[in-house]
Structure formats: C-alpha cells, structure tokens
Amino acid sequence: MSANAYIAADSGTGETFVLNLGPQHPATHGVLRVKLTMDGEYIRRAEPVCGYIHRMHEKMGENRTWAQFLPNTSRIDYLSAMAYTQAYVARVERAARLAVPPRAEYIRVITCELNRISSHLVWFGAFLLDLGGFTPLLYAFDDREKILDLLEAITGSRLTYCYYRFGGLCNDVDKDFIEGSRAFVAHMRPRLELYRKLVTDNIILRKRLEGIGPISAQMCRRYGATGPVIRGSGVAYDVRKVEPYSAYPEFDFDIPVFKEGDCMARYLVRMEEIRQSLRIVEQALDRLPEGPVMAEKVPRTLKIPPGDYCFAVEAARGRFAVRLVSDGTDTPYRVKLRTPSFSNLSLFEEASRDMMLPDALALMGSLDLVIPDIDR
C-alpha cells in the first residue's frame, strides 16, 4: 500500500525546499545528482542532473579506428561489458560480411549470460543496501567472485572485458572454464533458493516494494524504457527473443514478465532472469561445438562500406543499441550509443512525483542505473 493510503499527498504545507541528493551519496550508485524539490517528506519534483562522468565516447569513436574503439565499449556499462562489446562487434562483422564460427558464437553467449548474472548480483546487493539490508550484498558478491574468477581466467580482466574481436574471440576457452561454469551453475541454483527464502519472502521487503513506484507500460513505451523495467510492467520485450542475434535462437529460455509494474515486479524479473541465464549457460555448455574461434581472413585494417547501420542487444539493464555511420574509411564517421539507463532514468522525474523519499529511492534502485551508462 502506498503512502497515499494513509496521508493525502496534497496535505503538505505548500512550502518547499530543495534537497540535493548530491553527486556524493550512498544511494545514487555513482555520480548522479538529483535535485529534489520537497515538501516535507514528499517529492514535488525530482530533476536528475547527469554529466558528472561524461567522457564523450561518441567523439572517441570518431577519432579511432574500428578496432581501437573496442575497449571503449566495455567502459560504457562496466557491469555488463560483454553485451556492449557484442553489439559493436556484431554490427561491424555484419557490415564487413565476416562469418563468425559457431564455437565463437556459443562462447559469446555463455560469457554474455555469465556477465548478466554477475551484473544482476551486483544490482541485488546494491538494491538491498539502499533499502537498509546490509548483509545480502556480501552473499551476492561471494557468488559473483566465482564468475569473475572464471572470466578472468579466459579474458584477463575482472570487470571491463575486451574479449571479442571482429570475427570471433581473442582466445579459446579451456576445460577449466567449462567445468568451472558447470560447477557454478550447480552452485547458483540453491543459492537462488536461499535468496528467495531470506530476502524475497521477507515481510519487510515486501512491504517496502509492493505497490511502490508503479510504472505503466504506456509510460515505458513513451520514454523508451526497456529491460526489466518494461518486463516488470507487463510487456514481454526482450531483444534476444524479438530481434534474435548470435546463437540465442538455438536455446530454450523464457522471458519473465510481471504485470504489476511496481518495484517488486522489477525485482522479481531480475531474480528470475538469473535463473533463465543459468538455463542458457547450461544448454550452451552441453552443446558447445568444436572448431576455431576466429574467422579466417579478417583484414588488418577493417573498412566497412559507407552507410548507416544499427544493432541492438539485450544488456543486463535493457536494450543497448549502436548506430554506426561509416564513410568508407577506417574510422567511423559517427558512433551513436543508445544506452538503457539513459532512457530508464528519464522517466524518473514523472514517476517519482508526489512520492515519499524512501519510496523514490526504492524506485531508483529498482531501475538499476549505472551512471557511466547514462553519461557515456
């Protein structure tokens, strides 16, 4: 039940003050400033001010060759780096007509899904931290360490991976990775049960999230919000199913959709997505084909035919799309990055009107924002 059931939202004194949820604040997940015009405990207007970590990746794209931009893609959303690199690499490959071997596609799917699980675990810990439950963060990070160890062994990085290359991967995976991934899947499933019993079924959490921060499907559509935000509002939109790419059409997985549109729905979508990602990883490991992981004859300086090209993937936060414009040279003419957190945050101003501060923070946590993703 929302606060409006108890106290009328318009019963405020009419005297407002401005509270800065400043760039340095435990709850803003990064350098985001939200200017709150508040009337007592009610938010009359919430104006996010971003740009504190704006690094202008789009301009960097114009000054580098196609291959030199690859590390940039990981740093846009550092928690979901594999999916972002996938979008860029797949777009260039399609434009340059490079055929990616099936083993590379499968490994791309496995690493993307493992990355998605680790990103959701970070969200889980940080969200509970916002709500005052300090302990699940450490449990989630414990599980996440296992994923990071696996990915570090094959990519060399713990967070900002640059594993994909045009035409495939930079190196193959070994037996340790495959066995380790299987062991992780077996370990994670009972952990999800533990999280359900300890956290999801907790009455305080339910009261904190149920009915809070409703976002309608219409609002999602008008703002372009995607990912768990739109799936928590009843629309089964997942780029992996609607516009399939890579090896996803060969796997059997469900898209979790909840109709209520409140914070609890978005929470449940993400927890269920972890379960579905485990399914995908398991199927991919079972059916991993042998073969090379790199296409033959990838030109040293890649050039793609002039024109504009788009590609979208389902990152952990939503739909990440890249629009590349090429003029035939070896550097892009324009790189446009469409990031999910940007669109997801843009609806915060309208969605948080007349909410109380703790509920607005729960809403912001449930949107799962990564600030470098907004600012690029």
Place this chain on the structure above:
Amino acid sequence: MSLAEPIRLLLFLAGILGFVALNAAYLVWVERKGAGRFQRRPGPTEVGYAGLLQPLADGLKLLSKQLIVPPGADGVLFRLAPLMVMAPAMMCLAVIPFSETLVARDLNVGLVMVFAFGSINVLALLLGGWASRNKYAIISAARVVSQDVAYEIPMLLAVITVMMVTGTLNLGEIVQQQEGGCWRWNLFRLEANPLMPVTFLIFYICMLAETNRAPFDMAEAESELVAGAFTEYAGMGFGVFFMAEYANIAVGCCLAAVLFLGGWQSPIGVFPGLFWFLLKVYLLVFSVIWVRWTFPRTQFYGLLNLSWKILIPLSLFTLVLTSAAMKVW
C-alpha cells in the same frame, strides 16, 4: 553522615562510568565482529588479538580529529547535543540492580526515573539535527521525534502492565519477586497476564525503535540521509553519539532483563547474581545486533503505522486483560 556513604557513591559513580565506557567501546567491537560473521567475513582482526584493540584505535582516531562546527550552526546547541545524549544513559544505570547488593541508588520510583531520563534522548537528537543547519539533519530530526514519541507510548503501556503485575516501581523489588527458578520470571507469570510474552515482545520492539536501531533506523537511514542527525558532527562529537547509541542499547537490555527475565536471579543457583545478569543482558544485546544485520529497513510510514495502529491497541488490550485477570484471580 559517616564517610562510608560518599565513598560508596563515588565508587559507584566510577563503576557506572566505567561500565558505560566499556560497553560503548566494546559493544562496537561485538557489533563489528557480529556483522562480519553474519556477512561471512571475519570483521576486525588486525589491531590486537581478534581486533580487540580496535575500539581503542577508533577512539584515538576520533579524539585526534578536528571538532568542526559548521558556520551558521547554533554553537551552543550543537555542542550540547552529544552531552545530552550520553548523560541519560549513565543516569539510568544508577537505579538498575546488577546483583543483590550492586545497585547505586535503590529508588522506590526507579522505573519511572529510567523512563523520564530515557526521553531526553529524543530531545538531544532533535537538538543535534536542528542545530546542524543541514537539510538532511533536519529531516532526520523530524523523523526521530515522530518515531520516538510514537514508540514511547506502547513501551510505557507495556511497562505499566508489568508494574500492575509486580505492584512496585522499585527495580530491586521487582527482581526479588522473581526468585526461585525460571518459571518465576515475569515473562512466565501468565496467571497475572496471560499475554506476558506478547508484552515482552512489544517492549523489545519499542526498545529497538527508541534506540534507533535497524529495522527502525529511519533517523539515521544511511542510504537516504547520509548520517541523519549526525551528518555534520566530526571527530569526537560523532564518537559520543555513536557511544551513546550503544550505551542506550545496554540500558534498554538491562531494563528488559530486570523487568522480564529475572534480573540477577539465577535458574540453577550456582554462579553469582552478577554473572547471570550480565549473561542475560548480553544475550539480548546480541539479538539486537543480529536483528540489525538481517532485516532491511521499513518505510517511515510503515514504522509509524506499526506503532499507532498495531502496538498501541495491542498493549492497551494486554493492559485491560491484565487488570481483568488480576481482578479475577
């Protein structure tokens, strides 16, 4: 007047100050170790064996920091607030019976005195938040006042219920009534109050809320209000607030042990009373710490609703039930 009385009072004063200081310092250690273990990590281990010197190191660090008074803050009130938070905890301990002979002042209105001084805690937090001239602190101060006022009422109703059962306000006598084994504790005096365990639970919840402990720590909601009423306090000013929070928890648990769990009465009569008293108090303190690291925070209106719409009717009901039961039997 002979010389023994002032010396006795001085010794007790030193003892209480020592108890409060030791508790404030080492309950922090227990909290950090406990938090660590609940979160599957070791907690402080570097300073001293198992981190036992950590509170000393923290105290030294806080003492060596500059005491900053923000410009525009009310200087007197700002400096007064930490003192006002610490003093009531110490004063309440003067009437709590630690064992048959260890009580500083055996007042006949001991129970009332504890609650009178306990309310000053609220005032001090309000002053601290108000005098800081910081919007986060003011929001937190407003929340503290509404929360603490809301939870004083069921707490007092629960205590009145106990008082009706025991018939005395003297804490020493309350403990003495509970001698003779576990089943004689007030918690199990169901013939006088059939819902006595419920009363204990109400008292425990209100004690958590009065000391601003999670899940009722809205006033200091770290992820929303940075540090709430303490935001502008630096160095030892913050240190005193911090210590006072643990001192208040200790006082609350002492009171719960005295009122419900038999104080220094031992169930098997082997060890001295002081040992049993401290055991009960520290078991309760451990449960308070456990609760903090397990549950998320409630919303503010949920918290107030719990008090006004659930705890107050429930405690009123138990009060009426107790008086009816006592009339009948």
Place this chain on the structure above:
Amino acid sequence: MTLSLQELAGRFSQLCPPAQAQEVDYAARGFHLDALVQPGQVVAAAELLDQCGFALDTITGMDWLEAGEMEVVYDYFHPQAATRAAVRARLPRREPEIPTIGAVFPGANWHERETHDFFGIRFLGHPDLTPLLLPEDADFHPLRKDFAP
C-alpha cells in the same frame, strides 16, 4: 502493430507534403524502415508511429559538413512487432532548428537536450535546452565536424 511495413510506408506518403519511406534490408542494415521527412513533419511522423505502438529508441544528430547540412535521426522500435523505424530530417547547417516531439514522446526531452549539447541543433518548443551532459556553461558543440578544442 496491426500494420505491415508496406502499409506503414504508405502512411508516411500520406503526410503532407508526402514523405518518402522505404523498406530496408534488415539483415544488412539493422532496421526495417527508413523515412526522410521535412523538419516540420517530425511531429506528425512521431504521432503516426505513436499510434502504431512504437517506442522511442533514441534521437541523434549527424553533421554532414561538405553538404552544409545537419541531420536529426529519430530511431523507433516496436516492443511487440520486431520492427525498427528510422525517421530522418535534414536541416541547414547554419540555422539548425526543428520542432520538438516532446509532446508525443516525453522521453524525447532528454535525447533532444543531448543532441543540442553535441550539435547545437535547436529544438523549438523544448522546455529546457540547458546542457544535459556537458557542463552548464558549455557553449561549444563537440560532435560538429569543425569542432576544435
């Protein structure tokens, strides 16, 4: 979406003046429909796509220095029908002005601010064109091809 791609392209040609919308090879280019409209028609195009149930993907700009033009590209995607549409409008480079579509898609508010930051394109009717990502006092537009720091 109940319309097919041809019907949607046909609707574009019913705008006044008619806009040319053509189907695009999805496998090669990554989107389905590409429509070129006059700057004054972007709101009508947005309304058309809103009625068909499209969601706003992104708005961005392109600087064609040699042609002396800037281009605003509106990307839309349909949540159910796996269709992506791109609507473009070309503006003269010296006076790049175009009406805002914020009344139809409220999410355009931030995308247009960002495009203004990077290219200097003015969106007429936008409530607040202050810099979103660049510093508040920035008066330069980094993604212009003649930008020199």
